[in-house]
Amino acid sequence: MIEIKRKDDCCGCAACSNVCPMHCIAMRPDEEGFLYPEVDGSMCTECGLCEEVCPVPRANVPSGRNSTDAYAAFSTDDNIRHCSSSGGVFFHLAQAVLRDGGTVFGAAFDGDFRSVIHTAVNTENNLPVLIGAKYVQSRVNDSYRRVEELLKQNKSVLFAGCPCQISGLYSYLRRNYDTLYTVDFVCHGVPSEAVWKEYKKLRERKAGAGVSDVSFRDKRFGWKRYSVLFEFNNGKRYVKRASDDLFMNGFLRNITLRPSCYRCAFKGISGTGDITLGDFWGAEHILCEPDDNMGLSLVSVHNDRGEQLLNKTGNALVLKKTSIDQVVGYNSSILRSAVCPGERASFFEVFQNCGAEKALNAYCRQKPMNRIRHGVQNIINSFGR
Numbered sequence: 001m002i003e004i005k006r007k008d009d010c011c012g013c014a015a016c017s018n019v020c021p022m023h024c025i026a027m028r029p030d031e032e033g034f035l036y037p038e039v040d041g042s043m044c045t046e047c048g049l050c051e052e053v054c055p056v057p058r059a060n061v062p063s064g065r066n067s068t069d070a071y072a073a074f075s076t077d078d079n080i081r082h083c084s085s086s087g088g089v090f091f092h093l094a095q096a097v098l099r100d101g102g103t104v105f106g107a108a109f110d111g112d113f114r115s116v117i118h119t120a121v122n123t124e125n126n127l128p129v130l131i132g133a134k135y136v137q138s139r140v141n142d143s144y145r146r147v148e149e150l151l152k153q154n155k156s157v158l159f160a161g162c163p164c165q166i167s168g169l170y171s172y173l174r175r176n177y178d179t180l181y182t183v184d185f186v187c188h189g190v191p192s193e194a195v196w197k198e199y200k201k202l203r204e205r206k207a208g209a210g211v212s213d214v215s216f217r218d219k220r221f222g223w224k225r226y227s228v229l230f231e232f233n234n235g236k237r238y239v240k241r242a243s244d245d246l247f248m249n250g251f252l253r254n255i256t257l258r259p260s261c262y263r264c265a266f267k268g269i270s271g272t273g274d275i276t277l278g279d280f281w282g283a284e285h286i287l288c289e290p291d292d293n294m295g296l297s298l299v300s301v302h303n304d305r306g307e308q309l310l311n312k313t314g315n316a317l318v319l320k321k322t323s324i325d326q327v328v329g330y331n332s333s334i335l336r337s338a339v340c341p342g343e344r345a346s347f348f349e350v351f352q353n354c355g356a357e358k359a360l361n362a363y364c365r366q367k368p369m370n371r372i373r374h375g376v377q378n379i380i381n382s383f384g385r
């Protein structure tokens with residue numbers, strides 16, 4: 001029976017709860033708001049499957065992988081590129097699978113923006129719910145089981161998620177399927193759902209209305225200086241540069257991340273999916289050409305299936321071949337886990353005892369020196385434009 005002795009041994013992928021034949025493992029939030037398996041011992045038959053499929057000790061991925069084919073890429077559709085976090089590559093990979101009659105699983109907000117949930121999409125009309133990075137750990141729920149059902153019917157499936165979720169899916173499936181495609185992301189780490197829920201409430205209280213839309217990667221001031229955007233039911237808007245927003249600062253300064261993210265078992269240039277997507281930072285140095293600041297994706301192709309999927313996008317993407325060895329120098333999350341800051345424990349203590357507003361204000365404000373540095377940088381940039 002699975003037992004989590006150390007919090008950082010569990011990435012919350014839910015492979016254990018999906019595989020349990022007795023359906024006796026529920027994923028429940030701890031006091032920080034991260035999901036962990038909870039076994040109903042009265043129903044457990046001690047079959048051991050839950051421990052067997054846990055991907056953390058083994059970082060389970062299929063064999064036959066290479067990791068050298070990397071591209072800088074962006075969508076030729078400016079609207080898709082604008083709505084996406086990076087260059088909009090995910091949309092076209094998903095579109096290709098949907099046009100083949102397949103199903104795409106990815107992360108979407110629930111109806112009232114409280115949680116991010118792995119959701120199945122079958123039509124292009126519904127695809128926008130999956131676009132854009134949501135900086136909250138997504139709930140896998142029973143997605144792996146639903147993926148397996150479709151694969152057993154020989155249907156095409158694209159499953160997109162964090163590296164640990166892709167590894168969790170492979171662990172759960174325990175065999176290869178010809179109609180499965182997987183896409184993982186370069187991942188900084190995933191923030192707590194509980195902190196997000198409280199922060200959302202705070203924004204709603206200040207706006208005097210419920211949220212009608214959220215973007216963590218709004219590009220109105222450019223892709224590199226991305227902002228957080230909240231839209232409210234009363235027509236109000238909140239737009240803040242990521243570094244000035246309390247929730248994003250908690251994420252970017254590693255304060256609100258899941259314990260397992262500080263020693264992530266899934267780092268490395270090989271990724272866990274057939275394709276890894278990320279932000280193509282450093283383009284002006286690597287590609288030696290000006291960057292239009294509209295968003296550029298890193299596309300790292302790890303095997304023939306990834307190549308096949310990328311080819312299905314036809315002319316929808318502009319692709320520039322490059323080498324992953326150059327890219328890693330500008331994107332530390334590919335190889336390294338986030339470093340746990342000293343104040344993380346105090347943050348969660350204040351969060352639990354005094355509430356989110358106090359904790360976020362005390363620990364997630366941008367440091368004055370950084371504010372000055374950013375101000376100076378903005379002035380320099382404005383001369384360079």
Ligand SMILES: Cc1cc2nc3c(=O)[nH]c(=O)nc-3n(C[C@H](O)[C@H](O)[C@H](O)COP(=O)(O)OP(=O)(O)OC[C@H]3O[C@@H](n4cnc5c(N)ncnc54)[C@H](O)[C@@H]3O)c2cc1C
Nearest residue numbers: 084085086087088089090106107132134160188278279333
């Ligand atoms: C939590 C998180 C941390 C990230 N950290 C980095 C980083 O440090 N460096 C970097 O280069 N890139 C990072 N990325 C990836 C980056 O933000 C873009 O998602 C990626 O470049 C793809 O962009 P796109 O324009 O092709 O597609 P987009 O439309 O932006 O991508 C959307 C895809 O992301 C998936 N997704 C969104 N939110 C989640 C979530 N919470 N959990 C699982 N899947 C999700 C959706 O299912 C969809 O498949 C991170 C993404 C997430 C979700």
